[in-house]
Amino acid sequence: MESKFNDDVIGRARVQTTPELEAYYKELETLGAGALWTVANDIEPWEPRTSSVPMLWKYESLRELVLKSSELVTPEQAGRRVVYLVNDKRKDVSAAVGWLYTGIQVTRPGESTSAHRHKASALRFIMEGEGGYTVVDGNKITFEVNDFVITPNSTWHEHGVAEDGKTCIWQDGLDIPLINALEANDYAVYDGKQDLKLPVNFSPLTYGNSGLLPADKIWDKPYSPLFKYSWKTVYPALLEAAKVNEGSPYDGILMHYSNPVTGGHVMQTMGASMQLLRTGEHTKAHQHTGSFVYQCAKGKGYSVINGKRYDWKERDIFCIPSWAVHEHVNLSETEDACLFSFNDLPVIESLGLYQERAYEENGGFQVVEN
Numbered sequence: 001m002e003s004k005f006n007d008d009v010i011g012r013a014r015v016q017t018t019p020e021l022e023a024y025y026k027e028l029e030t031l032g033a034g035a036l037w038t039v040a041n042d043i044e045p046w047e048p049r050t051s052s053v054p055m056l057w058k059y060e061s062l063r064e065l066v067l068k069s070s071e072l073v074t075p076e077q078a079g080r081r082v083v084y085l086v087n088d089k090r091k092d093v094s095a096a097v098g099w100l101y102t103g104i105q106v107t108r109p110g111e112s113t114s115a116h117r118h119k120a121s122a123l124r125f126i127m128e129g130e131g132g133y134t135v136v137d138g139n140k141i142t143f144e145v146n147d148f149v150i151t152p153n154s155t156w157h158e159h160g161v162a163e164d165g166k167t168c169i170w171q172d173g174l175d176i177p178l179i180n181a182l183e184a185n186d187y188a189v190y191d192g193k194q195d196l197k198l199p200v201n202f203s204p205l206t207y208g209n210s211g212l213l214p215a216d217k218i219w220d221k222p223y224s225p226l227f228k229y230s231w232k233t234v235y236p237a238l239l240e241a242a243k244v245n246e247g248s249p250y251d252g253i254l255m256h257y258s259n260p261v262t263g264g265h266v267m268q269t270m271g272a273s274m275q276l277l278r279t280g281e282h283t284k285a286h287q288h289t290g291s292f293v294y295q296c297a298k299g300k301g302y303s304v305i306n307g308k309r310y311d312w313k314e315r316d317i318f319c320i321p322s323w324a325v326h327e328h329v330n331l332s333e334t335e336d337a338c339l340f341s342f343n344d345l346p347v348i349e350s351l352g353l354y355q356e357r358a359y360e361e362n363g364g365f366q367v368v369e370n
Helices: 017-031 059-072 176-181 200-205 229-246 345-350
Strands: 056-059 082-085 101-106 116-118 121-136 139-141 148-151 159-173 188-189 253-257 271-277 286-288 293-298 301-306 307-313 317-320 326-330 336-341 356-358
Touching: 056 059, 056 307, 059 082, 059 101, 059 159, 101 121, 116 159, 121 293, 121 336, 139 200, 229 253, 229 271, 271 326, 286 326, 293 301, 293 307, 301 317
Parallel strands: none
Antiparallel strands: 056 317, 082 101, 101 159, 116 188, 121 139, 121 148, 121 159, 253 271, 271 336, 286 356, 293 317, 293 336, 301 307, 301 326
């Protein structure tokens, strides 16, 4: 038998249209029905197929416009004062890639957002500033640059910057497109500010202690009790791991942010990772299901996605669609590079949809288009 990618093989629709069939199709259409063989080849591809395209958003081009938003509208007027990043092929659902949304939010000293909640899960990766904080279900947490913060679905949350702080900018990540596609989203605004139920930084101080869990606490929620993952502990962990591990040939030293209680993903619908590329490292190419949004947290380099080169440096954001062939390169011969990413792997994995394949041509490295 010929290659399975040939549409003439047995099992693929090969019906030739006739006037009689056309009339039959129209009759079915009047009853809200259709003939499967007319769409089967489109809805059941030989391999995963994405409707997104790879994209790169340069921070130096966006930063001034992000800051300008704070001069044009207040947090109260905007609700959420964010410049969102949209994929050229996903504008209809405001997605950055697949069913994931991302944007860049700015908050000035003394400003704070209204407390709200929604069924969509959310996360933040801090890009600039000092004195920023979030309040999640009455738990106030302060954060610093390169910290990773979660606000799980249906939790009340608000953000702000202390009066004596510096303007903060962070990347938002949400599963809004997915939850909307499932027709399950909602939104509610809190009446006033949340009461602080716990001491400041209770969550990271209680659950972020190097694998130790408090014996007197029971956590029965489906998301991580650790609402902040600090860069000051994450980066040293990457360096320590790099001392004794070669890492993945496709991702370098890759470590997942995890729920300390279960060891699983931080939230039910979105996961996140940090990876370290050693000096001069060039990973091999592979492809897998799952959509990814990346931000360069440290260093500079480039990624080759479906044969095209995308150069990135600190704070640049890019996306890799599901099943896109990709590889990463650290351009520096003296410093490592770190990439933060978030993804929809919790959904993909829980539904048994994850698959991965190594790129075997050209020694595992793509030929870059001119």
